[in-house]
Amino acid sequence: MSDTPAFSITTRDLNLWYAKFQALININVDIKHGIITSLIGPSGCGKTTLLRCFNRINERYTYVTTQGEIKLLGKNIYDPDVSLVELRKSVGMVFQRPNPLPISIYENVVFGIRIHNESRQSTRSDLDAAVEKALTEVGLWKDLKDRLNQRATGLQLEQQQKLCIARLLPLKPEIILMDEPCSALDVEGTRAIEELMFELKGRYTIVIVTHNMAQARRASDECIFMLMGEFIEHSPTAELFVNPKNPKTAEYIEGRYG
Amino acid sequence: MALPSLTGKSLRPARPLWAVCGEKMLELLIRFCGVSAIIFVLAIFFFVFKEAAPVLWSKNFNLTQFLCSPEWYPTSVSNVRYGVLALIVGTACVSGLAVFLAVPFSLGAAVFISEFCGPKLKEVLKIVIELLAAIPSVVWGFIGLTVTSKIVQQMTGAPVGVNILNGGIILALMCVPIIASISEDALKAVPDTYREAALALGATRWQIVYRVLLPAAKNGLLAAVLLGVGRAVGETMAVLMATGHAVNIPHGILDSVRTLTANIAAELGEAPAQSEHYRILFLTGILLFFITFVINVTADFVVRGIRQK
C-alpha cells in the first residue's frame, strides 16, 4: 500500500477481544500527521482500548486478542520484526491519572533516556540539558528548577500531568497518546494542559481521548466518534459538531447518551 | 423542635438496656484484647528477668566474662565457667549464612511470582510457598539431620555433616517462604500505574523490576528480610538438630557450632530449678530478647529513614 505520509496512524479491520468480549469491531481510521485528533464517545465504547492498541500496551493483559492491521507512519506494528521497545519509544502515552514514578522529578524526566541507553551512559551534562529542555517545553522549568531532586509524586496534580508529558519529550516521539489527560485536573489545570497541547501540535501527532465534548471542540482539529466498539464518524471537529454526517453522532452530541 | 416525623410513631424506641450493656461489654472486651498484647510482652519480660536477676548480683558472675569468654562449662565440678561468646558467634554465623542464602532466592521468587509468571502458575507457587511455611521446625531439623547433612558431607568432604553450612541451608529453607511471601505482598502493593508508566516509555520487564518496582517496594522488601533475620535468630529446634551442637568458635563454615537458642532448649530441662546454671540460661534468654529487639528497632529506623527521603 502506498503509505501516504499524511497519515500517522492507519488501522484496517481492527478487532479486539478481552477474553470473549469484543471491545473493538472492525475499526478503520486514518489519523493525520501533526494535528490533534480526539476520540469521543459514551463511556465503555472502547476509546481507551483503541488508544492502548497504538502502543500495544493492551498486550500486557494475557487475555487480549487483537486482529487486523495498525500502521504507524507506514509500518505495521504487528509485524514480527517490530520491537516493542522502539515502538513505545516513538509513541508516548499520557494516562488518565497522572502517574509520575516515585522517584525524583529529574529522574522521571531522564527515565526514558536511561532505559533506552542502558549500555552507553549519557553524560551528566547531556541529561541536565535534556531535563531543562523538556521541562521548559511543558512550562515547568521556572517553577521546578530549584527542586529537581524532590519526589515527583509530591507535586500538584497539574504539575504531575505536565511532568508526565515532559518525560516523553526526550525520547522524541512521533505520536503522543493521551487518555483523558485532564479528568483528574481542575479548570485551571485543564486549560494549562490544553495550551500545552497547542504548543506541541505540529511537531507531534496527538491523539486525545476525552469525555468532555467542550474540550474536544476547543482542543482538537479532527474528531472520531465511536459507539459500542464501532467506528461511527471521523470529521474535522467544526464539521462534526455543526453538521454531523451520521444520525448517531448527532444524537450523541445533543446529549442523548451518557 | 417539633419535627413531625420525630414526634410521631416513626420515632424508634430507645434500645433495651441489655443491648446497651452488651455493647459496653463488647467494647471493654475489645479494649482488653488490644491492651493484652502489651501486658503479655511485659509479663514475659518480667518473668524471664525475675528468674535471671539473682545471678547478676552473685559474686561468681562477671558480665564481661559472660559475654566475652568462649568457655561454656556450666556443669564442671571444679571450675564452672559461663561464657556465651561461642554461642553468640554460632547464632550469628548460622543465621547470617541463612539470610545470605535465603535473600537472593526469596527475592527472586517474589519477583518471579508477582511479575513474570502466568496466573495459574502463580496460584500454584503461592500455595506451595504457604505449605513450605507450614512445615514444623522439628521436621526441618529432621531433614537437616538425616538428609542435607549427608549431602553436605559428600559434597564438601567435611568430617561431620551437621555444621554451620548444614544449619544455614536448613534455616535458609525455612526463611525463604516467609521472606518470599512478604516480599511478594510488597511488590503486589506497588500501584499498577507505575508499571504502565514505565512500560509505555518502552521499559523491558527487567528494567521495570529494578528501576521501578524494587525502589518503590524497598520498605516492604526490607521488612520482609528483617522478619527473615528475626526468624533465623529465634529458630531453635531445627538448628539444634542440624548444627552439631558443639560449643565452639568456628574457623570455617564446616565447623559444628551451637546457638543461643539451641543451648537453652537443650540445657534448661536438666538444670536444677533456681540453680546458677538455670539463672544463666534465663540470662541468655534476655540476651536473645535484646538481640531481636535491636534488630527490630534498627529495622524501624531504617524503614523510617527511607520513608523520609
Ligand SMILES: Nc1ncnc2c1ncn2[C@@H]1O[C@H](COP(=O)(O)OP(=O)(O)OP(=O)(O)O)[C@@H](O)[C@H]1O
Ligand atoms: N482490562 C479489561 N478487561 C476486560 N474488559 C475490559 C478491560 N478494559 C476495558 N474493558 C471493556 O471494554 C469496553 C471498552 O472499554 P474502554 O475502557 O475502552 O472504554 P472507554 O470508551 O475508554 O470508556 P470510558 O469513557 O469509561 O473510559 C468496556 O465495556 C469495558 O468494560
Ligand SMILES: [Mg+2]
Ligand atoms: Mg477510558
